[in-house]
Amino acid sequence: MSLMVLSVACVGFFLVQRACPHTGGQDKIFLSARPSAVVPQGGHVTLRCYYRDGLNNFTNFTLYKDDRSHVPIFHSRIFQESFLMGTVTPAHAGTYRCRGSYPHSPTEWSALSDPLAIRVTGVHRKPSLLALPGPLVKSGETVTLQCSSDTVFEHFFLHSEVTFEKPLHLVGELHGGGSQANYSINSTTSDLEETFRCYGSVTHSPYVLSAPSDPLNIVITGKYEKPSLSAQPGPTVQAGENVTLSCSSQNSFDMYHLSREGESRELSVSAVRSVNGTFQGDFPLGPATHGGIYRCFGSFRITPYKWSNSSDPLLVSVTGDPSSSWPSPTEPSSKTGIPRHLHVLIGTSVVMILFTIFFFLLHRWCSNKKNAAVKDQEPAGDRTVNREDSEEQDPQEVTYAQLDHCVLTQGKTTRPSQRRKTPPTDTSVYMELPNAESRSKVVSCP
Secondary structure, rough: OOOHHHHHHHHHHHHHHHOOOOOOOOOOEOOOOEEEEEEOOOOEEEEEEEEEEEOOOOOOOEEOOOOOOOOOOOOEEEEEEEEEEEOOOOOOEEEEEEEEEEEOOOEEEOOOOOEEEEEEEEEOOOOOEEEEEOOOEEEEOOOEEEEEEEOOOOOEEEEEOOOOOOEEEEEEEEEOOOOOOEEEEEEEOOOOOOOOEEEEEOOOOOOOEEEEOOOOOOOOEEEOOEEEEEEEEEOOEEEOOOOEEEEEEOOOEEEEEEEEEEOEEEEEOOOEEEEOEEEEEEEEEEEEEOOEEEEEEEOOOEEEEOOOOOOOEEEEEEOOOHOOOOOOOOOOOOOOOOHHHHHHHHHHHHHHHHHHHHHHHHHHHHHHHHHHHHHHOOHHHHHHHOHHHHHHOOOOOOEEEEEOOOOOEEEEEHHHHHHHOOOOOOOEEEEEOOOOEEEEEEOOOO
8 A cells, every 4th residue: 555655646746846847947857878778688778867968966866667667676766876777678668757856955856858768679580781782882972771671570770879879760661571671871971980780679569679680880982092902923823822912002001901892791901011111911812712803992990990992903813623713604614624525425325325225125025025925826746756756766866946036945856867757737947056966946926
């Protein structure tokens, strides 16, 4: 009961203070969050209420959550100087205001500050952030930052601690089953050379955000004179040969950056003073495997995202073993290096071999079919020997081979001179075989 009475009293005090502010109640009051009002789930944030250019002359201050939701950690409490909020949960997300009491009049409270939105991140899956046409932007050109996700987000927030005082709100649009939002910035009207991140949220909880996108570094080029780029041992190297690209300039650059056409990332090295008075940075690329077009830039540590003009493009060519280089987009790809006519010859040979095997198997199948038919139709007398002739003269037996178009079968018969004088009933032809006294019988296939 006492808690309820205290809560009603606090609400009544809040309404009276808004309706009838005391003397000094119109001073401009500010509420800030450190290190940022965008807080990861489970993290901490410090809230501070102050006025007059950051001076904190309040004896005490109190916080109000605009949706009046119950946040137990500071509900109906008065704080001194600052308040550490943590461990942050999605329930802490929302807008806050503060008011302070004056040292000379502890019962007199200031007007409410402007609302401060505390956004809690890491609740949804992260979106992606791209720079179109690319993260390297020439001075004076426009770049488009594109937030996109396969999750349907009604809101996107583009965050930068330099360009935007608070996250920039973008309206999400349906795109390919997901959502996206674009924001274009001209490099002449805004300081783009920094790191951006993107978040997504849904309408029913706009201050509960996704995890941050991967950081995107926007670099403005054309701020200083261009350096020169060279290759050692030269711009044309053998496949597997070590190659080093050197970027140099009379300007005392602290860093050099190397980019390859078609790739989104750059290599960076520290510059050193060379013997001839120039400032140089070397990029050992190792054994050459494929060529490309390279450019380099110079920059200073105090402005890491402001680069020089691009060096003249340098074409690095790789010769030698074709298998170790990337195929040319205008030539057919070949990993083995075999000439085209050999491919045709090998293909034709394979087809002929397969056709020969198929014909042989078909011939075997045909032969088996015909042999079975001959055995079924051959008369019994053609396959036996005359017993009487064999007993009278005891002839010497010989081996004969019966041949047809498909099958060779063996049997025994007597010499022609010792057989019965009656003409045979078949039209078989006998031929004596050498050494084994074998005879061949050629039979026409039915």
